[in-house]
Amino acid sequence: MTTPIESIAGLVIGAVESVSPDEIRILLELDAPQATALNTGTPAAFPRLNGYVLVPNEAGATVAYISWIGIERSPYPKRSGLKDFGLIDLPFPLRKMCVSPVGTLTSRRDRASKQTVYELSRGVAAFPSVGDQVLMPTPEQVEAIVGAKESDRRVRIGTSALASSAEIKVDPDKLFGRHLAVLGNTGSGKSCTVAGLIRWSLDAGAKAMRDAGRKGHPNARFIVLDPNGEYAKAFTDQGDQLRLFRVPPVVGTEKELDVPAWLWSGHEWTAVAHAAPGTQRPLLLRGIRELKSNQTEELPREIQVRRYVHSYLIQIRDMLGRGVGAFTGNKKYECRDLLQNISSDCEAFQPSVEEPWSSVLGAIVQEASALIAARRSGPQLQYVTDFSIVDIEAIRDRLTAYMDSVDDDAVATSISEDAPIPFDVNLLADHLDRIAAGQGNLAGFISTLGLRIRSMLADQRLGNVIGKTPPTSFEEWLKSYIGDDGASNGPLAIIDLSLVPSEVVHVVVAVLARVIFESLQRYRRLHAEGLSLPTVLVLEEAHTFIRRGKDDEGPASSPSQLCRETFERIAREGRKFGLGLVLSSQRPSELSPTVLAQCNTFILHRIVNDSDQNLVARLVPDNVGGLLRDLPSLPSRQAILLGWATPIPVLVEIDELVKEHQPQSADPDFWDVWTGANERPINWGEVAMQWSVSPPSAVAKAEEADGAGVPVVPDPPAGLADPFGLDDDIPF
Template identity: 45%
Template sequence: MENDFNHIRNQTIGTVEFVSPREIKVLLEINAPQSTAINTGVPQLFPKVNGFILIPNESGALVGIISWVGIEHSPYPKRKGYKDFDLIDLPFPLRKLSISPLGVLKESDGNYEIERGVYSYPSVGDIVVVPNQAQLRAIVQNKDRYAKVKIGHSSMAANAPVYINPDRIFGRHIAVLGNTGSGKSCSVAGLIRWSLEAAQKEVLEGKKLNSRFIVLDPNGEYGNTFDDLCTVRKFQVIFNQDSPSDPKAKQLKVPSWMWNSYEWSSIAQASGKTQRPLLRQTLREVRYGGKLDENDSLIAPRRFLVSILVSLRNFERQGITAIASWPGKDNLGEILQTSANSLTTFLKKITAEPKDKIESIIATINTVLKRRPKSGNYYPAFELIDIQEICNSITESQNVFGELKSYQGPDEDSPVYFNNEDFLSHIERLTQENNAQSYMDFFMMRVKSILTDSRIATVIETTSKEEMTLEGWLNEYIGHNGDTGSINIIDLSLLPSEILFVIVSVLSRIIFEAHQRFRRMTNSILPTTLVVEEAHNFIKRYDSDSDEITANKLCSQSFEKIAKEGRKFGLGLMLSSQRPSELSQTVLSQCNSFLLHRLVNDKDQEMVKKLVPDNLGSILNELPILPTKKAILLGWAAPIPIIVEMNTLEDKDRPKSKDPDFWDVWIGKQDRDVNWKDISDEWQNEKNL
């Protein structure tokens, strides 16, 4: 094959002396550039670590990145001397390079393009050349036709601009890693902003921007970062509705009826033997009762009557003796009393014939209870005729309520509306029916403390089905057709720690399942990016051998599922973390692109090095000394690993994560008035009393 690189042989600087798949060693010529190469058309620094060299071959030229520069002191002459002058050469120190092969640079009609991967290695003695500016730019510039987003430039390649393809960045998951103050948050904000600004320039005539980003912001940094970009919605915990800290923000709502049984189990710390089964039964039945529609407004009372009927027939099957000797023989009487009270609540919601039937059932229960009045705190033993009388009264109502058959409806994990008060009353009744008070006392205490906490209620409670529907929630938190591109910022900074992980778990799960169902119904995907700041807090490693259901574990598992399957449904992940060693390995291994800022901790560096090919590990040795704003871009988004100096964001577009100005405050250059009363009033919620 004709070698397209013959014309650059005058740029030769050395020869290959050692070859392996991971490393190639180069012996530089004595007259090779010492610090600046001028044989490339314009002066450029050479040799330098992380610089590039070329080794021409039959395919074009192998591209290598310099990982080591050194000198070999030889005890004997390596040159033959100058025989024509009868001169004997002396030992001379020889410079050497160690390079890692990256890809192949090909030429076509004067244009260069790099191809990742090496399939033809050089041989010992092959020449090595220093690339000119055009070749350097071709090495770092992405020739992908969709690589239209400029994120910075490469100072190692003649300040060539660096472009990315948004499909590769956002569609296959990216991790932005770096210590605090290394520019990590600005890079996250910049990748979103620069991508949307580039997209806005190419929106087709008559169309509008149709992007979707959902930012989980645990520190409240991104509130004003994207205000001028597209449709921006902000959600946060608002304690004082009269004077919110951000007038543009809406109350964060992740209602408890959206939680599945595992999320309820984690928040209530439910045990597996008694508490979880009763919890799941309660969720099934209250969701069934909460699923009221215009075609059947009697679902709730019918569900309740079925539940009473099933319980009574369980007693009936025990026989008279069993009822009389039932442990804690007040059990049935308390159940009947609770049932009568619960049925009374339905009288306010229904009218006409159904109301008459419920009143008849209540009257029958009260008649039975009067025959068996309490003795002190206990009901006496009930007889079989008592149960049959109540069962007959309930059965007679079937001509109004329909057939009272066993449960049919949503399962315990379906996001169907129910009221928290109904949930509490129903689980209390099931506890009494199953004589499980001793097992459920602490469980009920935990659940009640959560549902009655005013700080938590603002987030998880909805007073009516109309206040927040599933459709309305999806429109708000994922986006709808009326948006001109949407960025939804979910501020988690004031979310009580008791429910933080559950809320994030529910958010990520619902968003993922919504995209699953979108593809199933439309046979297309909805491109969305879920941005997770401080990801190490939410995607922690966990003990996979433990059966314990914890909120931390559920949260990590939810993101692991998105990492493994989200790409198929158009849901991409952008993770930002300063502690990659604490992140779930499953999630990190599914990230195809990495933007690495300064990382000092040795465990974090070791974790990152495990994620990249061995022959690229040398470039990661710079991680501890990378300056702010500089980062290493590698993976699917870049043709080869490169050090990028990121574009600069204007102050107004930066997240609120800059270093604090201690000195200026100390000397009075910046004023800081302290008014702890306003803060303490809001903290203690006194303004809402």
């Protein structure tokens, strides 16, 4: 039986030769293990890059990972107790190592189990001195180094190949609570890692509930924004725990993707419609407020008349601005015609409005008629003399009096354009045209805005997504997409965005993210204790939606900038309200620096691009410069875990998912398809039919109705016919 001193002595492999804050050089003993160490209790590979060594000191033991191994020519070493001085006087090859300190390992005696328990903490409490002994860690120490504290060992994600295949477990509170970034080149295993984290977390939660005697699903909320449609396959076995949303047509238990236009904020409408800030944006927001207030054709008559009067007032002011020449000489007939129109229109409006507005209109009629009569002369009063400035100012004052007596915004001021109140989006473009028609020369400014809105709604893939009929109630929408306590729907929602038109996919993602974030804000506000509702928002292909650009500053003017702005806010504030982000990207250098800087945990798969490697090296706070040099050579499924969820950076071999649970992102089988080993039947007619007419079920119904077997294209949805207002007889 060996004493503790003898056991420690058997683990000594060398001595500290030099010390700096980020590097410790070690001279290995001549009898240190060459390839496999047998003196640690179980055979262990040694030395290996990214392996670990210990340097005991008064604070416990400094933990360092191996970043360099080499041989240097040095004088033959002097071994204590042996006379080697005159043996040979030539340069002798000595093995040396460079290690980087990353943490401190301490031990304590567990009173219950009477066992020694090791715990690893971040940072170096005490740096070693030159000459200090360097030890190989025991299997128990290795497990404590690469593993988390016992309280944090909740979800297994893989093993450490360099630490005797010790289990790597993480705490979801730390993994998701401060945002996670999964980065790596395509084919390196990112999607499988993300799918595994979701599956393993739910499985661990369900097991903990069973162990505690609780029934039901975990009260979790994972919401996956999937632009490639690859995650649905990975969770088909989840049954009622999965809610899958797709662009129609849908089959089975799939649900139609529903991101209604009434849920969009005014800011989001402005970005997707590219509304100019001068004229288009105020009118667009006004139109949305009126539609949400149900004030379209039902506007009070005095307000409708006010808009017509306003158009006349604009023309009068334009005349006065151009000087006397605008209503004298040849222009006097145009002035007369305008006054006649004002008089006849106001006379027609007068019976339909109540007092005192009816009297004001009567005064306008009298003033305009008197001005026209005063300027007529000649036989049968067929000639017109010049009008004066006083004449035009008089009618201007009458028109202004009516404008001042009617408050156009009185009806809609109680409802904001951001309020989640349903309205028929198909009425928006026509309603904007009506507003512009009542604003004089604004029709030309608003026409392009209406054209863009009609064009967007004309896309058959988008019609049911943003304008579902009948609309889903806001409460049901929140239950369906964010989830409740797990009693009526599962903890996992996958939103398949693969068929959402590229023109609006950014605004759809931005709306979903914003509503999820704001709902969690309001949830915490309703609870006096400040309780949050933990939710995880997963974004695949994050570089597509949170792309850095030159327009980082200033208000969002495009859907892509709007999307980035939304996720930057979630990255900064989401933790306070229980919303955690999981970002998956193959191009970290294209991501918003603000979002990446807020991620506290990273899982780094193979990264080859120099700019991506440099960015990652600058982002991570740990002293892992040597470890990150392994990124270009990492095989699939291996990754570096570092950040808040692990005490020190760890090279992890991510657990492998069975093929049925892997996302649909495997490499294409070119050779097997070329050589006929894998059949690929092709039916472009089916593709063309589904592509050109949506949904296919409508085509089938039309064919049955026709009875002749000739496909009949069904009518477009209500409100989408002739979206550009063009006659079908006009040739193109």
